Amino acid sequence: MRIYFDNTASTPIYPEVIELMTKILKENFGNPSSIHHFGRQSKVTIENARKKIAGYLNAAPSEIFFTSGGTEANNMAISGAINDLKVEHVITSPIEHHAILHTLEHYENIGKVKVHFIKLDDKGRIILESLEKLLKQFSASFVTLMHANNEISNLLPIKEVSKLCREYDAIFHSDMVQSVCHYKIDFQKIDIDMASSSGHKFHAPKGVGFIYINGKRLKINPFIIGGGQERNMRGGTENIAGIAALAKAFEISHQNMEEDEKKIRSLKSYMVKMLSETFQHVDFIGDSMDKGLYTVLSVAFPENVFDDMLLMNLDMEGIAASSGSACTSGALKGSHVINHLGINPDRQVIRFSFSKFNTFDEIDFCINVLKKLNSKS
Amino acid sequence: MNKPIYLDYNATTPLNSEVIGAMKPFLEEHFGNPSSTNYYGTITKNAVEKARLQVANLLGCSANEIVFTSGGTESNNYAIKGIALANKHKGNHIIISAIEHPAVIEVCKYLEKLGFSITYLAVNNAGCVNVSDVEKAITNNTILISVMHSNNEVGAIQPIQDIGFIANAKNIFFHTDAAQSLGKVPVNVKLLGVDLLSLAGHKLYAPKGIGALYIKDGVKLEKMIHGAGQENGLRAGTENVLEIVGLGKACEVALRDLDKNIIRLSQLRYKLYQGLKEILKDNILLNSDLKLSLPNTLNISFKGIIANNFIHELNNNVVASAGAACHSDTVKISHVLHAMKIPEIWAKGAVRFSVGVSTSEQEIENSIKHIVNLYILKTK
Numbered sequence: 001m002r003i004y005f006d007n008t009a010s011t012p013i014y015p016e017v018i019e020l021m022t023k024i025l026k027e028n029f030g031n032p033s034s035i036h037h038f039g040r041q042s043k044v045t046i047e048n049a050r051k052k053i054a055g056y057l058n059a060a061p062s063e064i065f066f067t068s069g070g071t072e073a074n075n076m077a078i079s080g081a082i083n084d085l086k087v088e089h090v091i092t093s094p095i096e097h098h099a100i101l102h103t104l105e106h107y108e109n110i111g112k113v114k115v116h117f118i119k120l121d122d123k124g125r126i127i128l129e130s131l132e133k134l135l136k137q138f139s140a141s142f143v144t145l146m147h148a149n150n151e152i153s154n155l156l157p158i159k160e161v162s163k164l165c166r167e168y169d170a171i172f173h174s175d176m177v178q179s180v181c182h183y184k185i186d187f188q189k190i191d192i193d194m195a196s197s198s199g200h201k202f203h204a205p206k207g208v209g210f211i212y213i214n215g216k217r218l219k220i221n222p223f224i225i226g227g228g229q230e231r232n233m234r235g236g237t238e239n240i241a242g243i244a245a246l247a248k249a250f251e252i253s254h255q256n257m258e259e260d261e262k263k264i265r266s267l268k269s270y271m272v273k274m275l276s277e278t279f280q281h282v283d284f285i286g287d288s289m290d291k292g293l294y295t296v297l298s299v300a301f302p303e304n305v306f307d308d309m310l311l312m313n314l315d316m317e318g319i320a321a322s323s324g325s326a327c328t329s330g331a332l333k334g335s336h337v338i339n340h341l342g343i344n345p346d347r348q349v350i351r352f353s354f355s356k357f358n359t360f361d362e363i364d365f366c367i368n369v370l371k372k373l374n375s376k377s
Numbered sequence: 378m379n380k381p382i383y384l385d386y387n388a389t390t391p392l393n394s395e396v397i398g399a400m401k402p403f404l405e406e407h408f409g410n411p412s413s414t415n416y417y418g419t420i421t422k423n424a425v426e427k428a429r430l431q432v433a434n435l436l437g438c439s440a441n442e443i444v445f446t447s448g449g450t451e452s453n454n455y456a457i458k459g460i461a462l463a464n465k466h467k468g469n470h471i472i473i474s475a476i477e478h479p480a481v482i483e484v485c486k487y488l489e490k491l492g493f494s495i496t497y498l499a500v501n502n503a504g505c506v507n508v509s510d511v512e513k514a515i516t517n518n519t520i521l522i523s524v525m526h527s528n529n530e531v532g533a534i535q536p537i538q539d540i541g542f543i544a545n546a547k548n549i550f551f552h553t554d555a556a557q558s559l560g561k562v563p564v565n566v567k568l569l570g571v572d573l574l575s576l577a578g579h580k581l582y583a584p585k586g587i588g589a590l591y592i593k594d595g596v597k598l599e600k601m602i603h604g605a606g607q608e609n610g611l612r613a614g615t616e617n618v619l620e621i622v623g624l625g626k627a628c629e630v631a632l633r634d635l636d637k638n639i640i641r642l643s644q645l646r647y648k649l650y651q652g653l654k655e656i657l658k659d660n661i662l663l664n665s666d667l668k669l670s671l672p673n674t675l676n677i678s679f680k681g682i683i684a685n686n687f688i689h690e691l692n693n694n695v696v697a698s699a700g701a702a703c704h705s706d707t708v709k710i711s712h713v714l715h716a717m718k719i720p721e722i723w724a725k726g727a728v729r730f731s732v733g734v735s736t737s738e739q740e741i742e743n744s745i746k747h748i749v750n751l752y753i754l755k756t757k
Contacts, residue, residue, distance in 0.1 A: 004417060010410035010615065018404050025397060025584060031389035036692040037381055039388070068447030068586065071604040071614035099604030099613060106603050200615060205404070207447065207586055207617020225487055226450035226480035235480055236450035237389065237579055239586025239620070311414070320415035 003362045005321045008150050008178065008296055008353035014203040017248045021205070024241045032238050033227065042240050049247035053210065056254050057180075059187040063215045065233045066208065066243050070177040070198030071099040072223070073211035074144075076234075077173045077194040078103045080213075080220025081142040082113050085171060089138035090115045093126055095154075095337040096146055097175055104144075114138075118145075124152050124286045124341050128160055135168035142171045147195075148178040151337040151351060152286025153296035155179075162191045171218065177201055177209075178293055181253035182261070193217050199242065203355075204249035208242030260356040265294050267354050267363060274367045275299060279374075285341065285349065297352045298338075305374055306348045314350070317369040322351050382695045382740045382747075384649075386733035387529050387557060387674060392623070393582035393734075399626035400584075403619045411616050412607065421618045428625025432589050435628040436574065437565035439594065444611045445621050448588035449556040449577030450480040451601075455590055455612070456552045456573040457484045459598025460521045461493055464550070468518035474498045474506045474535070475716035476528050481554055482712075485523075498524070500716050503666040504533030511540050519549050526555035526564060526574075530713040530729055531665040532674025534562065541570025550596065556580050556588075560631035561642065561671045572596045578620060582734070583627035587620035638734055643672035645732045645741055650675055652745035657752060662723055664714065675730045678723040681756050688728060690755075694747040698729045 004012070013021075024045065030038025032046055047061070054061040067073045078100070081087045090104055094117050107113045116138065119130035126145065135141065143165050147156050158174065165172040173194040176185065180195075181202035187195075198209035213220065213233075226235020253260070272289055275282050285298035301310070311323050323335065338349050352366075383391075403424060409417025411425050426440070433440045446452045461471060473485055475497040485495045496514045498506050506524055515522075522544050527534045537553055544551035552573035558564050560581040566574055573596065578587040592598065592611070604613025631638075646667075653661055657679070664676040679687065684699035691697065714724040732741070 002416065006410070006413055006415060006417065009413045009418070010408055012408045013404065021404060022401075025392055025400070029389060029391040029579075031385075031579075031585075034385060034388050034696075034698065035689070036385065036696045038383065038385070038696060068451070068617065069614045072447070072602055074604070075602050075613075097604070098606075102605075102613070103603035106600065198615070200408075200410075205617070205619050206410075206615050207620055224447075224451050224454050225483045226454070226478075227483075228479070235454070235483065236448045237577070237585045239447070239584070239617075241584055242586050242617075242620075315415040318416075320409070320413070320417050322413055322415070 001318050001365055003319045003366060005319060005352040005354060005358065005366065007355040008201070008351065009322055010200045010206065011203045011355055012357065013205055013245070014249055014252050016252060017204060017245045020248050021241045021245050024244050028240060032240065033229065042238070045240055045244050046238050049243045052247040053250050056250050057185050057187050057212065059212055060215060062231070063212055064210050065213065065230045066210050066238060067234060068207055068239070069200070069209040070175065070196050073196035073198070073209050074099040074175055075103050076211050076223035077196060078107065078144065079223050080194070081171055081173065082107050084220045085218065087140065087142040087171060088113060089141035091118060091131065091134045091138065091141050091143045091170070093118045093120060093145055094340050095120065095124055095149055095152070096144070097150060097177070100144055100146070100175055120340070124149070124154050124337070126156065128157065128164065131161065132164055135164055135170055140169050142173065144173040144175065146175040146178070148293035149286065149337065150178050150296070151335055152298050152341070153288035153292025154286045155292055158190055158192070166191060181250060182293065182295060184257065187212065187214070199246045199249060202249050202253050204245045205242055208239050208246050210246070261294055263356050264354050267358055267360065268294060268297050270360055271297055271352060271363050274363060278367055278371060279305060285338070285343065295353050295355065297354070299350050299352065300343055301348045301350070303344060303346045308348065310348045310373065311350060313373050314369065317373070319366050319369060323349055381693060382744050384730045384732060384736070384744060385696045385698050387580070387729065387731035388698055389579045389585065390582045390733055391735065392584060393627060393630055395630055396583055396623045396626045400619055400623045403622050407618070411618060412605065421616070424622050425616050425618060428621045431625035431629045435559065435632045436591055437567050438591055441609065442591055442594055444590045444592060444608045445616060445624070446588045446590055446612060447586055447617070449554065449575050449580070452575035452577070452588050452590040453478070453480040453554055454484055455598060455601045456575060457481065457521065457523060458488070459601060460550045460552070460573070461488050462599035463597055464520040468520040469493045470496070470516050470518040470520065472496045472498060472511065472514045472519060472522045474500060474524045476500055476504060476713045477523065477525055478529060478554055478556070481523055481525070494518070500533070502717055503669050504528055504531040504664070504713065504717050505669060506535050506540070508536050508539045508543070512543055515543070515547060515549065519547070521550045521552065523552040523554070526553045526558040527562070527671050528713060529557045530711055531676040531717070532670035533665050534558070534669055534671065537569045537571065545570050557671060560635065560638065561673055562639065563635065566591050566593070578624040578627060581627050581631050583624040584620045587617055587624045589624065634734070639672050641734070642732055645736050645738070646673055646675050648738065648741050649730060649732070649744065650677070652741070653677070653748060656749050660752070664717065664719060664727055673732045676727060678719065679726040679728065679752055680723070682726045682752070684726050684728050687726070687751065687755060691748065691751050695744045699727065
């Protein structure tokens with residue numbers, strides 16, 4: 001049996017999306033910048049995708065710019081704020097994705113900006129008073145905070161943050177890579193300047209994403225410069241198959257969102273129940289047990305129950321999960337998020353993350369494997 | 378209506394069936410994040426590394442010198458900004474040709490705003506840079522030379538090896554945008570003496586949204602896309618596995634079929650040119666030297682027509698381009714023809730036909746008929 005509990009790292013592509021992409025890859029190859037039949041066909045595909053996505057987000061199509069993924073979108077937002085809008089202070093949290101933290105670190109190293117970190121509570125939630133204090137101290141700064149944390153699931157009180165940012169005249173960007181297509185996002189209700197999204201977190205392929213830029217509030221320059229595509233905001237021939245796939249995955253996710261959420265929540269609750277029954281003193285990190293992003297369950301096993309080979313042993317038993325985020329899971333340092341929370345390093349932390357394609361049987365299987373591994377060690 | 382005949386392979390290419398075949402399992406089955414250390418991630422990680430080797434083999438370099446990007450434009454951005462920003466303490470002068478792709482020219486214009494100084498090299502009437510001009514343009518402040526391997530509009534192949542020799546002797550970084558050349562002519566980074574080379578998947582029968590940058594071992598760039606440690610720390614972002622696999626396969630096929638393709642493409646192009654020349658005679662003018670240009674590219678001017686209008690009608694039957702695809706909705710004469718000093722009266726009528734591996738002799742014969750008929754109708 002092979003079980004995939006690593007859906008925060010990446011997701012399988014929806015069958016309907018595969019079908020659409022196969023067709024486009026075979027038939028729809030014109031360069032969207034070409035004015036002939038083949039080019040126009042591709043152009044229409046892209047613009048329809050943009051309209052569809054904008055529709056689901058209650059944004060204008062002109063506010064959606066396709067990128068090669070979430071990392072490029074995050075880089076573009078930060079570069080735009082620093083290089084074009086000339087912000088001098090950035091406010092963020094220590095548990096952002098590396099695409100945010102390392103980019104900011106770069107700009108701080110070259111002396112372009114000062115980075116300030118919001119304080120978190122012991123569950124890893126941002127403390128709004130700490131944000132307000134920083135906003136007061138550094139007016140007209142750039143605030144970048146992720147909507148849903150990929151490792152510990154915590155959700156940002158986005159409306160409150162947005163309100164504070166407006167009050168102190170800050171530019172507000174959110175990395176929404178984990179929340180788009182898992183929650184209904186309405187940009188008329190969430191007052192935000194920029195947001196990032198990535199296809200492969202919601203059953204579209206890797207290598208495609210987008211940045212939302214609030215057209216009423218700001219204008220930045222392209223991050224990748226070239227032939228004037230994306231209305232002069234992003235050079236490079238468009239990834240047509242990826243873009244069409246992104247829109248299709250949007251459609252499917254939104255059509256089934258409530259039902260899928262309900263299913264995933266019940267899978268997670270079942271896992272919580274089974275783990276709590278099986279292990280004494282098991283903890284669920286951040287808000288992942290209930291209030292957080294419903295796809296993620298971050299589990300801290302009790303000390304001395306498993307050794308540090310747990311992740312590998314699970315994999316050998318056919319269960320794919322991760323420790324921290326995928327992007328750091330190979331690194332010896334461990335996760336910067338988990339480290340920040342001060343979890344006892346002798347406790348094994350495993351992130352299980354679910355999709356609608358998981359089943360209760362898989363959870364039973366996983367619990368049995370954990371029992372088996374426990375009795376061995 | 379029949380589908381028009383596609384003679385616009387320099388704008389983009391359809392996917393090769395072997396490429397689609399290689400991609401299929403990564404579309405349908407293998408979706409793991411290559412950074413995940415589990416079973417799913419290992420499969421995709423291995424696939425990315427296999428593709429890296431396939432690309433390296435085509436270019437004649439080591440796999441660790443290849444970085445995957447989202448396409449030729451990103452590769453050019455990364456190479457040029459990366460060298461400029463990492464070496465600004467050494468100098469601020471960059472030399473490029475006047476006929477570069479917008480992805481190079483626009484990046485240099487951006488750098489100009491940051492205080493860099495750019496020299497734009499003229500080209501001769503065959504569309505080629507003169508090597509002596511490169512030598513003359515070099516100053517003590519020159520940190521980078523960027524000249525495309527071949528031009529997308531007229532196909533002119535540039536004297537890269539000679540420029541490489543000069544650049545290496547003077548310790549100046551040398552970049553070439555080879556997006557148009559791969560699969561059409563031999564390109565070997567070691568023979569050419571380049572430090573950086575950009576390529577784009579969709580110009581060689583792989584999908585759009587994927588490309589690569591060759592970075593010679595030891596050459597340091599200022600990083601462009603920051604984040605997690607993918608691509609050996611050189612380009613962050615979850616790898617576009619599906620399209621990387623496609624690009625790898627396309628490179629393997631391009632290398633395997635190169636000799637065969639060079640002969641076939643040049644025969645098809647020659648047939649097209651001869652066919653038109655025989656009938657239209659002095660009403661057409663060649664905008665390149667066929668011996669010095671890509672075997673698939675035929676850029677000719679038609680006397681007394683406006684190419685944009687002509688193409689608009691021709692495209693119902695034969696798809697070609699007036700000027701480069703990236704700026705084809707503007708009527709002004711392309712910067713390439715302008716740099717070649719093609720007289721305006723001819724430049725207005727310049728059309729680019731580019732053939733590809735799936736072009737048939739029959740398509741060429743039919744194209745000649747369509748082109749000639751329309752030309753006669755238009756100039757009656």
